[in-house]
Amino acid sequence: MTRIAVIGAGITGVTTAFQLHQRGMEVVVYDRHRYAAMETSFANGGQLSASNAEVWNTWATVLKGIKWMLQSDAPLLVSPKPSWHKISWMTEFLANIPKYRANTVETTRLAIKARALHMEMAEQAGVDFDFSPAGILHFYKKDRDMAHARRVTKLLGEGGLDRRELTPDEVARIEPRLKGGIVGGFWTESDSTGDIHKYTVGLAQWLEQQGVTFALGEDVTDVVAGDDAVTVTRASGAEKFDGIVVSAGVASRQFARQLGDRVNIYPVKGYSITVNLRDTRSQDAAPMVSLLDDDAKIVTSRLGRDRFRIAGTAEFNGINRDIRADRIAPLVRWCETHFPDVSTASVVPWAGLRPMMPNMMPRVGAGRNARVFYNTGHGHLGWTLSAATAEVVAGCVHSAMRESSNLATQGFRFKSV
Numbered sequence: 001m002t003r004i005a006v007i008g009a010g011i012t013g014v015t016t017a018f019q020l021h022q023r024g025m026e027v028v029v030y031d032r033h034r035y036a037a038m039e040t041s042f043a044n045g046g047q048l049s050a051s052n053a054e055v056w057n058t059w060a061t062v063l064k065g066i067k068w069m070l071q072s073d074a075p076l077l078v079s080p081k082p083s084w085h086k087i088s089w090m091t092e093f094l095a096n097i098p099k100y101r102a103n104t105v106e107t108t109r110l111a112i113k114a115r116a117l118h119m120e121m122a123e124q125a126g127v128d129f130d131f132s133p134a135g136i137l138h139f140y141k142k143d144r145d146m147a148h149a150r151r152v153t154k155l156l157g158e159g160g161l162d163r164r165e166l167t168p169d170e171v172a173r174i175e176p177r178l179k180g181g182i183v184g185g186f187w188t189e190s191d192s193t194g195d196i197h198k199y200t201v202g203l204a205q206w207l208e209q210q211g212v213t214f215a216l217g218e219d220v221t222d223v224v225a226g227d228d229a230v231t232v233t234r235a236s237g238a239e240k241f242d243g244i245v246v247s248a249g250v251a252s253r254q255f256a257r258q259l260g261d262r263v264n265i266y267p268v269k270g271y272s273i274t275v276n277l278r279d280t281r282s283q284d285a286a287p288m289v290s291l292l293d294d295d296a297k298i299v300t301s302r303l304g305r306d307r308f309r310i311a312g313t314a315e316f317n318g319i320n321r322d323i324r325a326d327r328i329a330p331l332v333r334w335c336e337t338h339f340p341d342v343s344t345a346s347v348v349p350w351a352g353l354r355p356m357m358p359n360m361m362p363r364v365g366a367g368r369n370a371r372v373f374y375n376t377g378h379g380h381l382g383w384t385l386s387a388a389t390a391e392v393v394a395g396c397v398h399s400a401m402r403e404s405s406n407l408a409t410q411g412f413r414f415k416s417v
C-alpha cells in the first residue's frame with residue numbers, strides 16, 4: 001500500500017489526510033503538538049466565506065496600509081524591523097497586483113467548491129462543529145466603501161457567487177441587533193460559519209478510528225526526498241514514505257527549503273476574542289448572522305448559543321505569537337460599540353499566524369521532486385478553502401503514485417523532476 005506522510009494536523013493537513021485515506025493510501029499525520037489544530041486552526045474567525053474571496057493585492061490596500069502604519073490601533077501593523085523575508089514577500093505582493101482580478105475570481109470558485117466537500121466530510125465523520133448556514137453580511141459606513149464593494153461583487157459573480165446589495169433598512173432587517181452608522185451592506189445567503197477547531201479535532205479523531213495514524217507530539221526536524229523514498233526525521237527516529245504532503249502552516253516555508261522548493265509564506269498575525277455569552281441578555285443581543293466589517297477588517301461568527309467570536313487585524317512581525325493587549329482592546333471595543341447589550345465580562349483572547357503567500361493563493365500540488373506535494377499557504381481563508389485544496393492535492397498524489405507504480409512494474413526508476 002502507498003504510504004504518505006502529512007506534515008501538520010491543522011485544517012489543511014487533516015482534510016488532506018481524509019482525501020488521501022479515501023483514495024486508499026496509508027497515511028501518517030505528524031504534528032509537534034499533542035493535539036490536532038493547536039496553531040492557526042485553533043480560534044479563527046469561523047467564516048466559510050466565498051464572499052471574502054477578494055485578494056488583497058491592490059494599490060488601494062497598499063495606500064491604506066501606509067496610512068494605517070501611522071495609526072496605533074489600525075487593523076494593519078507592520079513592524080519596522082527589516083528582514084529579507086518581509087521585503088521579498090512585500091515585493092512579490094506588489095508584483096501580483098496585475099493578477100488581482102484573476103486570483104479573486106479563482107479564489108471564489110475554490111471557496112464555492114469547498115462548501116459541499118466540507119459538508120460531506122463532516123457528515124461522514126459525524127462531526128458537530130457549531131455549523132450555522134445563516135449567511136454572511138458585509139456592512140459599510142462609507143459610500144466610497146460601498147462603491148468598492150459593488151465592484152468586488154461583480155468579480156465574485158464571475159466566480160459564481162450570488163451576493164446582493166442591501167439598503168440600511170435591509171441590513172437592519174437581516175441583523176436587527178447591529179448598531180452603528182451603517183450606509184449599506186452586501187448579503188451572501190449561501191455563506192456559513194463553524195468552529196474550525198471542533199471540526200479539525202473531530203475529523204482527526206474519526207480518521208484515527210478509520211486507520212489513519214496521528215503521530216502527535218512529534219516535532220519533525222528534517223525531511224529529505226530522494227528518487228526512491230521520502231524520509232521524515234523527528235527526535236524518536238526516521239521513517240520512510242512513498243510521498244509527502246507539506247501542510248505545516250507557517251513552517252511550510254522551512255520544510256519547502258529542505259525539499260528544494262521555494263514557498264514564500266509569511267506569518268501574518270491576527271487576533272480573535274471569544275466572548276462567552278453567559279446570560280440570556282447577552283445571548284439575545286449577540287448577532288445570529290456572521291458579519292464582516294470591511295472598514296475595520298473584522299469578521300464575526302456566532303458559535304452556538306453561548307459563544308461569539310470576533311477576529312481581525314494583520315500584523316507583519318515574523319514568527320511571533322504574543323497576544324498583545326493593545327491589539328485585543330480594539331476587538332473588545334468593537335463588540336461594545338456594535339452590540340452594547342452583550343456583556344464583555346468574559347472574553348478569551350487568542351493570536352494566530354496566517355500562512356500567507358504573496359499572491360494570496362494557496363500553494364497546492366507537486367514540488368520539484370516527484371514525491372513531494374504541498375497543500376499550504378491559505379492565508380486568511382484556510383477554513384474556507386481547505387476542503388477544495390485537499391481534494392486537489394490528494395488527486396495529484398494519487399495519480400503520481402499510480403504512475404510511479406506503473407513505471408516500477410515496467411522496470412523504470414521513479415525519477416525526480
Ligand SMILES: Cc1cc2nc3c(=O)[nH]c(=O)nc-3n(C[C@H](O)[C@H](O)[C@H](O)COP(=O)(O)OP(=O)(O)OC[C@H]3O[C@@H](n4cnc5c(N)ncnc54)[C@H](O)[C@@H]3O)c2cc1C
Binds near residue numbers: 008036043219249376
Ligand atoms: C485571526 C484569524 C482569523 C481567521 N479567520 C478566518 C476565517 O474566518 N475564515 C477562514 O477561512 N480562515 C480564517 N483564518 C485563516 C485560517 O485560520 C488559516 O488559513 C488556517 O487555519 C491555516 O491552517 P493550516 O492547516 O495551514 O495551518 P495550521 O493550523 O497552523 O497547521 C499547521 C500545523 O503544522 C504543525 N507543524 C508545524 N511545524 C511542525 C513541525 N516541525 N513538526 C510537526 N508539526 C509541525 C503545527 O503544529 C500546526 O498544527 C483566520 C486566521 C486568523 C489568524
